[in-house]
Amino acid sequence: MSLAISLTTVDKRFANGVQALTRISLDVAPGAFVALLGPSGCGKTTVLRLVAGLEQPSGGTLALGAARPTLSYVFQEPTLMPWASVADNVALPLRIARLPAAEIGARVTPALAAVGLERFAASLPAELSGGMKMRASIARALVTRPDALLMDEPFAALDEITRQRLNGDLLALWQAQRFTALFVTHSVFEAVFLAQRVIVMSPRPGRIVADIAVDAPYPRANDWRLDGRYQALCRAASAALEAGFAGVADATTAAA
Amino acid sequence: MTMNDRLLRVVVPALVLGGVVLGCGQSVRAAQIPHYILPAPSRILATLVEHFPSLAVSWWFTIKITFGALLLAAAGGVLLATVFALSRSVELALFPLAIVLQVTPIVAIAPLILIYVESTTAALLICAWIVAFFPILSNTVIGLRAADPNLRDLFRLYRATPWQRLRWLMVPSALPYFIAGLKISGGLALIGAVVAEFAAGAAGRETGLASRILEASFRTDIPRMYAALLLVALTGVAIFVLFNLLSRWLLGRWHASESGDR
Numbered sequence: 056m057s058l059a060i061s062l063t064t065v066d067k068r069f070a071n072g073v074q075a076l077t078r079i080s081l082d083v084a085p086g087a088f089v090a091l092l093g094p095s096g097c098g099k100t101t102v103l104r105l106v107a108g109l110e111q112p113s114g115g116t117l118a119l120g121a122a123r124p125t126l127s128y129v130f131q132e133p134t135l136m137p138w139a140s141v142a143d144n145v146a147l148p149l150r151i152a153r154l155p156a157a158e159i160g161a162r163v164t165p166a167l168a169a170v171g172l173e174r175f176a177a178s179l180p181a182e183l184s185g186g187m188k189m190r191a192s193i194a195r196a197l198v199t200r201p202d203a204l205l206m207d208e209p210f211a212a213l214d215e216i217t218r219q220r221l222n223g224d225l226l227a228l229w230q231a232q233r234f235t236a237l238f239v240t241h242s243v244f245e246a247v248f249l250a251q252r253v254i255v256m257s258p259r260p261g262r263i264v265a266d267i268a269v270d271a272p273y274p275r276a277n278d279w280r281l282d283g284r285y286q287a288l289c290r291a292a293s294a295a296l297e298a299g300f301a302g303v304a305d306a307t308t309a310a311a
Numbered sequence: 312m313t314m315n316d317r318l319l320r321v322v323v324p325a326l327v328l329g330g331v332v333l334g335c336g337q338s339v340r341a342a343q344i345p346h347y348i349l350p351a352p353s354r355i356l357a358t359l360v361e362h363f364p365s366l367a368v369s370w371w372f373t374i375k376i377t378f379g380a381l382l383l384a385a386a387g388g389v390l391l392a393t394v395f396a397l398s399r400s401v402e403l404a405l406f407p408l409a410i411v412l413q414v415t416p417i418v419a420i421a422p423l424i425l426i427y428v429e430s431t432t433a434a435l436l437i438c439a440w441i442v443a444f445f446p447i448l449s450n451t452v453i454g455l456r457a458a459d460p461n462l463r464d465l466f467r468l469y470r471a472t473p474w475q476r477l478r479w480l481m482v483p484s485a486l487p488y489f490i491a492g493l494k495i496s497g498g499l500a501l502i503g504a505v506v507a508e509f510a511a512g513a514a515g516r517e518t519g520l521a522s523r524i525l526e527a528s529f530r531t532d533i534p535r536m537y538a539a540l541l542l543v544a545l546t547g548v549a550i551f552v553l554f555n556l557l558s559r560w561l562l563g564r565w566h567a568s569e570s571g572d573r
Contacts, residue, residue: 104464107464107468108467108468109464109467109468126468127468128464128465128468130461130465132461134459134461134462134465136462136479136480136483137565137566138483138486138565138566139483147465147469147479148469150475150479151466151469151470151471151475151479152469179564179565180565181564181565199469
């Protein structure tokens with residue numbers, strides 16, 4: 056069910072010459088929750104797109120633990136089809152996979168219930184709040200029962216209160232379904248709250264500068280945010296981010 | 312819509328239009344302009360009623376040409392736009408031709424078409440089609456490319472077939488653009504139908520409002536020219552209203568162009 060993801064010395068250079076990633080090596084165990092933390096433009100999104108197969112690595116190898124894994128992707132924007140109802144949006148991956156209509160109905164209803172949107176099945180995206188749109192986007196991602204869920208700063212555009220609630224709900228869904236979760240964020244606090252491992256990346260060209268284990272049991276509730284260990288880990292992750300910046304500054308000085 | 316809004320949208324334009332018509336009638340009478348030069352609105356209306364049976368036949372003919380051309384333009388424009396969206400090389404090869412057709416004034420092409428095409432009705436249809444075709448084509452091409460890049464990635468991730476992508480992503484994304492093109496082309500098709508008929512100078516039963524205007528002008532029957540002109544204008548307004556309603560019906564619930572206060 057859950058997918059192992061393994062990157063070995065992966066490089067990514069875009070056609071325009073931009074070196075997005077250098078020698079990224081990362082092993083994600085099946086069912087793990089891993090956060091990729093870094094400043095904007097550090098190639099976090101590129102890592103997700105490589106895993107999703109939306110980009111090809113320029114060097115190194117990318118191995119997934121299954122031949123044709125079921126992957127889902129949640130973007131920073133809800134990315135819903137504005138002309139289709141919430142239920143139709145959530146049903147889209149199943150329609151593309153040509154599932155019978157009865158089965159689609161039987162899967163969409165619980166998927167909407169899991170994110171608390173069962174009463175909004177017939178609504179159009181424009182009629183929902185930002186948080187509800189993101190819930191619909193997560194329901195669409197989970198309706199295929201994915202082996203891995205790739206999330207690209209999904210809650211970055213939401214207010215703090217909505218964001219904390221969705222963080223909690225996401226963890227509950229992950230515990231229930233145990234997909235492999237790769238979560239990209241630029242928030243230290245969000246990364247440490249959610250993940251078992253926080254991978255800290257440097258500014259472009261992106262490298263991994265730290266791999267911090269977050270050894271706290273699940274379920275994690277809001278009191279985890281007040282825990283001394285939580286705060287110590289946030290400090291460690293922030294320090295690693297700073298060190299990543301300093302590394303780039305050193306390199307620039309050396310080049311000059 | 313608030314009461315104030317409704318007042319602004321309906322009552323004010325109606326008052327202005329009525330004022331212009333009344334003012335026109337009054338000044339014509341006051342300045343004692345003879346009716347064979349500038350007829351008062353009341354006389355135009357009387358002429359319209361008197362000659363309505365013959366005008367209605369021509370009106371119907373013009374409507375048929377306009378909507379026939381529009382239908383063909385929509386079908387051809389959408390078909391070609393789809394081919395363009397699927398193949399960049401076909402687009403590069405054929406788009407210049409479409410532009411040549413678009414920029415050449417229809418009055419200049421119409422006489423040639425009338426020579427080559429035996430049936431006048433078919434020639435008129437072709438002329439109106441040429442004018443109406445381009446806005447639908449260019450708008451639909453843009454629309455088919457306007458799909459959200461993230462949604463496009465999502466369709467790739469779920470391994471959608473080209474047909475699924477076209478049907479569930481590209482066509483709905485293109486719809487607002489197509490409707491915008493249709494709104495422009497609706498007016499242009501009418502202009503094309505009328506202009507081509509002027510170029511044809513056709514007479515007889517199977518002719519439209521432009522021929523009635525020409526005939527009336529040969530006889531210096533100015534009120535009848537205005538009566539026919541009034542019907543052309545009414546047709547244009549009806550087309551405009553029709554496509555605005557269609558746009559609201561198709562896009563009203565989800566597209567920004569049809570929601571919110573403007």
